[in-house]
Amino acid sequence: MLVAPGQKVRSRVAWRGMNSLVGAALFVAPLLVLVAIWAIVVPLFNVNPRIFPSVGSVAEAAVAAIGDGSLIRHIGASMLRVGLGTFLGVLVAVPLGIAMGVSPAVSAFLTPLFRFFSVLAGIAWIPIATLWFGYGFGAIIFVIFNAVFFVVAYNTLLGVSTIPMTIRNAAASLGAGRWALLTEVLLPGALPNIVTGVRTGLGFAWRGLIAAEMIATNVGLGYMLFVARDFYRTEVIVLGMIVIGVLWLFIDRLLLVPLERATIERWGLVRRT
Amino acid sequence: MKTLSLKNLRKTYFDPYAGSQVTAVHDVSLDVEQGEFVSVVGPSGCGKTTILNMIAGFIPYTGDEILIDGNLVKGPGPDRGVVFQSFALFPWKTVLENVGFGPKMRGVPKDERDRTAREYLALAGLSHAADRYPNELSGGMQQRVGVVRALANNPAVLLMDEPFASVDAQTRMTLQEELTRIWQERKPTVIFITHDVAEAVFLANRVVVLSKGRVLDQIKVDLPRPRVWDHLIEDETFKRLSAQVLQMVRAA
Incomplete structure (x- = not known):
């Protein structure tokens, strides 16, 4: 069948829209099943609300927390920290990763260090961060920065070193100088790895954030969980856990996945899974 | 006018597998006129890609000099356009x-x-x-x-490193015909590296046969243009020249 190019693209977009709708439904269905089981099991076994809350009480807690503005305040505080820490981490990690990736000797020397610190990234830094920065904003930003920095720098370095030499040679033979090589070749060439690094790093940062907020602050989602525990408010704890999980899914699905799709999938640098 | 001039080019590598120095290019001198299409043909390991990489400036060269329009080559530059086997x-x-x-x-x-x-x-x-x-x-x-x-x-010279080696045979013939057409329209100076004897003869004004890092011989190709496979495949001159080059490559 003969199809005009524009038509083909449009039908592909429509198909993708349908597909993402079906995908969303398939993604949400198991979570709804889980909620249904929860709604049945808690009254059935008459579970003590100090051990685990009912669906209804969590919903009430949600309405109350939204109503008095506390939930938005906690979410806002957590998002600000994770946003700022990630921004700083990426800002420092990408140029450094590229600089190191350009030299094989430097990258070979630093790779083990980066892998070591990638594993350490996040929670393990909390105790020493509170010693250095005190309890509060600084310590938490430091923990998130750490979680993001090492993973992104390592992935950037990896990304730069996997750009084929022929592509760098091609740029040089077309007249690209150092700066053009950086902006036109190394940065876009490493982008698939950078995005992977940011996704992984943000995942670490999100977990690190919750842990750090339990210890080092008086506002944020981690703090909300931790304080509720002192009053046996299991419905607030579970609400917080749900919010943490759902927020992460939104960050990943609405921010990182579309970024990946818009750039590197189009370029054919990663296969769609 | 000479566009490209190689004088006593040499290249020795350290081969980590053999644990010794290996000479890829012994002593190669070559002049290419402006608007000439030169094919460099030889078996694998004859040093043809090494020579191209030295002209392109991708690897440092040893030997007397490489001149492009009278200027010494120092690293890669836009005066030498490169077409890569892997497209790049x-x-x-x-x-x-x-x-x-x-x-x-x-x-x-x-x-x-x-x-x-x-x-x-x-x-x-x-x-x-x-x-x-x-x-x-x-x-x-x-x-x-x-x-x-x-x-x-x-560019002053177009360097092509087995550019059609990774496409299928039919596409390759089409690309070869297109390249001769484009060459006729624009008359760029071309160095075309290949191990395919028929390709070398089909495209070039001159075929340089390389063996063990040395120029073995050079053959002028006076076939009429435009060159089309349908005509040349049965052409006596084309067959004779191809056979002649093939003999040299095989004996090399």
């Missing part, structure tokens, strides 16, 4: 942006370099693919982009 297109740039990359590096404004790029894409019959990304094209189309990307930068 920028996957993150559209076809138009790939072809306009050289002019962009020279600081040509966007309107003008887009116009140049479109003109060269038309030359290769690729106008319809301007806004696509390389991974959306077939291998043959990608290499057409590779050729015009190098040409659009108006």
Whole structure:
């Protein structure tokens, strides 16, 4: 069948829209099943609300927390920290990763260090961060920065070193100088790895954030969980856990996945899974 | 006028597998006139790709000198356009942006370099693919982009390193015919590296046979143009020249 190019693209977009709708439904269905089981099991076994809350009480807690503005305040505080820490981490990690990736000797020397610190990234830094920065904003930003920095720098370095030499040679033979090589070749060439690094790093940062907020602050989602525990408010704890999980899914699905799709999938640098 | 001049080129590598120095290029001297199409043919390991990489400036050369329009080669530069076997297109740039990359590096404004790029894409019959990304094209189309990307930068010499070795046989013949057509229209100076004897003879004005890092012989190819496989495949001169080159390559 003969199809005009524009038509083909449009039908592909429509198909993708349908597909993402079906995908969303398939993604949400198991979570709804889980909620249904929860709604049945808690009254059935008459579970003590100090051990685990009912669906209804969590919903009430949600309405109350939204109503008095506390939930938005906690979410806002957590998002600000994770946003700022990630921004700083990426800002420092990408140029450094590229600089190191350009030299094989430097990258070979630093790779083990980066892998070591990638594993350490996040929670393990909390105790020493509170010693250095005190309890509060600084310590938490430091923990998130750490979680993001090492993973992104390592992935950037990896990304730069996997750009084929022929592509760098091609740029040089077309007249690209150092700066053009950086902006036109190394940065876009490493982008698939950078995005992977940011996704992984943000995942670490999100977990690190919750842990750090339990210890080092008086506002944020981690703090909300931790304080509720002192009053046996299991419905607030579970609400917080749900919010943490759902927020992460939104960050990943609405921010990182579309970024990946818009750039590197189009370029054919990663296969769609 | 001499566009390219190689004088007593040599190259010795340290081979980590053999644990010793290996000489890839012994002593190669070669002059190429402006607008000449020279094929360099030889078996694998004869040093042909090493020579090309030295001319391109990708590896440091040893020996007396490499001159482009009388200037000494120091590293890669836009006076030598390179077409790679692996295409080496920028996957993150559209076809138009790939072809306009050289002019962009020279600081040509966007309107003008887009116009140049479109003109060269038309030359290769690729106008319809301007806004696509390389991974959306077939291998043959990608290499057409590779050729015009190098040409659009108006280099003094076009260096082609087995550019058609990784496409299928039918596409290869089409690309070879297109290359001779483009050469006739634009008359670029070309060094074409290949191990395919028929390809070397089909394309060139002169075939340089390389063996063990030395120039074994050179043969002038006076076949009429335009060159088309349908005519040449039965042509007596073409068959004689190919046989002659093949004999030298095999004896090498």
